[in-house]
Amino acid sequence: MSVAERYVAAIDQGTTSTRCILFDAAGRLASVAQREHRQHYRRPGWVEHDAAEIWRNVGRVLPEALADVGATADQVVALGIANQRETTVLWDRRTGEPVAPAVVWQDVRTQQVIERLAGDVGVDRFADVCGLPLLTYFSGPKIAWLLEQDPSLRERAERGDVLFGTMETWLVWNLTGGPDGGIHVTDVTNASRTMLMDLRSLEWSPEVCAAMGVPMALLPQIRSSSEVYGETTTVVPGVRIAAAMGDQQAALFGQTCFSPGEAKCTYGTGSFVLLHTGSELPRSTHGMLSTVAYKLGDEPVQYALEGAIAVTGSLVQWFRDNLGLISSAPEIETLALTVSDAGGCFIVPAFSGLFAPHWRPEARGVVVGLTSYITKGHLARAVLEATAWQTRDVVDAMDADSGVALTALKVDGGMTSNNLLMQTVADVLGVPVVRPMVSETVSLGAAYAAGLAVGYWPDLQGLRRNWHRAGRWLPAEGSDRRQGDYEDWGRAVQHTFGWATSGRARPVPAQVPPEAALAAGRRRPQAGR
Numbered sequence: 001m002s003v004a005e006r007y008v009a010a011i012d013q014g015t016t017s018t019r020c021i022l023f024d025a026a027g028r029l030a031s032v033a034q035r036e037h038r039q040h041y042r043r044p045g046w047v048e049h050d051a052a053e054i055w056r057n058v059g060r061v062l063p064e065a066l067a068d069v070g071a072t073a074d075q076v077v078a079l080g081i082a083n084q085r086e087t088t089v090l091w092d093r094r095t096g097e098p099v100a101p102a103v104v105w106q107d108v109r110t111q112q113v114i115e116r117l118a119g120d121v122g123v124d125r126f127a128d129v130c131g132l133p134l135l136t137y138f139s140g141p142k143i144a145w146l147l148e149q150d151p152s153l154r155e156r157a158e159r160g161d162v163l164f165g166t167m168e169t170w171l172v173w174n175l176t177g178g179p180d181g182g183i184h185v186t187d188v189t190n191a192s193r194t195m196l197m198d199l200r201s202l203e204w205s206p207e208v209c210a211a212m213g214v215p216m217a218l219l220p221q222i223r224s225s226s227e228v229y230g231e232t233t234t235v236v237p238g239v240r241i242a243a244a245m246g247d248q249q250a251a252l253f254g255q256t257c258f259s260p261g262e263a264k265c266t267y268g269t270g271s272f273v274l275l276h277t278g279s280e281l282p283r284s285t286h287g288m289l290s291t292v293a294y295k296l297g298d299e300p301v302q303y304a305l306e307g308a309i310a311v312t313g314s315l316v317q318w319f320r321d322n323l324g325l326i327s328s329a330p331e332i333e334t335l336a337l338t339v340s341d342a343g344g345c346f347i348v349p350a351f352s353g354l355f356a357p358h359w360r361p362e363a364r365g366v367v368v369g370l371t372s373y374i375t376k377g378h379l380a381r382a383v384l385e386a387t388a389w390q391t392r393d394v395v396d397a398m399d400a401d402s403g404v405a406l407t408a409l410k411v412d413g414g415m416t417s418n419n420l421l422m423q424t425v426a427d428v429l430g431v432p433v434v435r436p437m438v439s440e441t442v443s444l445g446a447a448y449a450a451g452l453a454v455g456y457w458p459d460l461q462g463l464r465r466n467w468h469r470a471g472r473w474l475p476a477e478g479s480d481r482r483q484g485d486y487e488d489w490g491r492a493v494q495h496t497f498g499w500a501t502s503g504r505a506r507p508v509p510a511q512v513p514p515e516a517a518l519a520a521g522r523r524r525p526q527a528g529r
């Protein structure tokens with residue numbers, strides 16, 4: 001009699017879609033189901049999701065992934081959740097309905113809240129406690145903004161009738177019964193992105209919550225990233241939920257960056273470099289974020305430095321949807337290969353300011369170096385190079401913070417299918433770039449954390465053996481000649497600074513055009529469109 005295969009399930013609840021993937025004991029992908037959700041742009045600078053739609057999508061992709069391999073719930077030993085971070089959901093504890101659209105991480109509506117909180121003290125007001133500068137990016141200011149809109153909502157929040165969560169919290173609560181006894185928990189990695197958690201004690205900071213006007217009654221319980229939180233009672237009942245992680249931390253984990261000094265970059269809508277720094281809290285003086293890498297059960301917490309780049313893959317989408325120069329994202333490589341360089345052209349995609357290492361909310365994008373010689377091929381190159389140069393900015397800052405130069409970069413995400421881009425990244429960083437066989441590192445990281453919690457995988461060393469290289473790009477000979485280009489990139493970046501505060505005030509644009517978001521519906525993962 002054959003023994004039924006057992007799997008670990010992972011949900012990757014991302015900015016544009018929700019995936020469910022089943023992994024086998026060798027960390028191989030057994031099945032995948034995916035659905036996109038709509039992006040809502042009601043006002044300039046606002047980016048919203050419908051949390052109820054995302055929950056419905058989870059209700060579909062989870063059974064679909066099981067059905068794909070004919071598996072039943074008892075063959076799923078554990079479920080792990082990885083999620084877009086910072087995106088803020090508030091919902092009614094009794095009805096289970098969101099009380100407002102989810103405010104997405106890219107949303108910049110809270111700029112006034114930020115300025116008020118920074119006051120005379122500056123953006124580093126809470127940095128010592130939570131490792132983060134005051135920015136529109138994080139959840140705390142988003143909660144503050146939502147409660148400021150409606151005094152009755154604040155009263156309900158203070159009474160504990162309204163709950164807050166990032167996406168993993170919202171999903172765990174719904175999967176464990178919602179209004180009928182749903183568990184209200186978050187994990188340390190997601191909590192570290194709210195600005196409300198003390199990075200040392202790993203507890204909510206009463207001081208920061210009070211200063212931000214966030215009632216502690218609405219906050220979930222903070223747990224480790226890898227432990228059994230509870231069992232599903234809906235969708236696919238009887239599955240242990242055993243991990244939650246922010247998606248970028250999950251990618252670090254899925255890339256098996258378990259030792260200090262190991263780093264990865266995930267190239268998607270935005271791109272995120274994370275460097276594992278160990279169990280001592282790192283401090284950045286070069287624009288990196290201090291964040292929690294992961295915490296496995298009772299083991300010591302592991303920290304990371306993070307360089308978050310807001311616009312990379314979304315610049316390719318802009319090139320496709322707004323300029324119409326390509327009809328699919330992969331086509332940009334073919335177009336870029338029609339020329340041998342960017343012809344002296346640089347595009348700095350500061351669509352809603354610049355993230356790491358500059359953190360300039362008032363910066364706006366520029367195209368510099370235009371001459372009559374420039375063709376669409378050069379522009380395509382400049383689009384791809386923008387991602388490589390931004391990576392260099394972040395990696396240089398990270399090297400300066402850690403005092404150790406990176407020796408190799410592990411990569412993953414939709415943009416890594418672009419060979420020209422990966423070669424360019426290797427050239428401008430001057431280190432090898434390596435891509436693993438399983439490119440779904442976010443899901444894999446969540447699966448690993450869940451599988452470890454229930455003993456499906458015994459230890460980290462075993463997981464390391466599952467990492468197999470699928471691609472490697474070495475810096476080309478003579479690529480150090482690109483140093484001059486990097487200096488020009490730096491000058492181009494300078495041109496973006498102060499644009500929104502000088503001259504005529506303009507509203508901050510949303511990062512992705514609404515047209516790009518309309519393709520909702522079921523979709524299997526494919527080469528990024």
Ligand SMILES: Nc1ncnc2c1ncn2[C@@H]1O[C@H](COP(=O)(O)OP(=O)(O)O)[C@@H](O)[C@H]1O
Nearest residue numbers: 268269313314316317329330413414415418528
């Ligand atoms: N071959 C390619 N070349 C350049 N960019 C690509 C390519 N394929 C996909 N992308 C970009 O990658 C992004 C999708 O990657 P993905 O990892 O799925 O992102 P996310 O998880 O942020 O939704 C899109 O922004 C798309 O424009």
Ligand SMILES: O=P(O)(O)OC[C@H](O)CO
Nearest residue numbers: 014015084085105268269
């Ligand atoms: O969902 P992604 O892959 O775009 O990741 C978003 C990040 O978690 C935002 O911090």
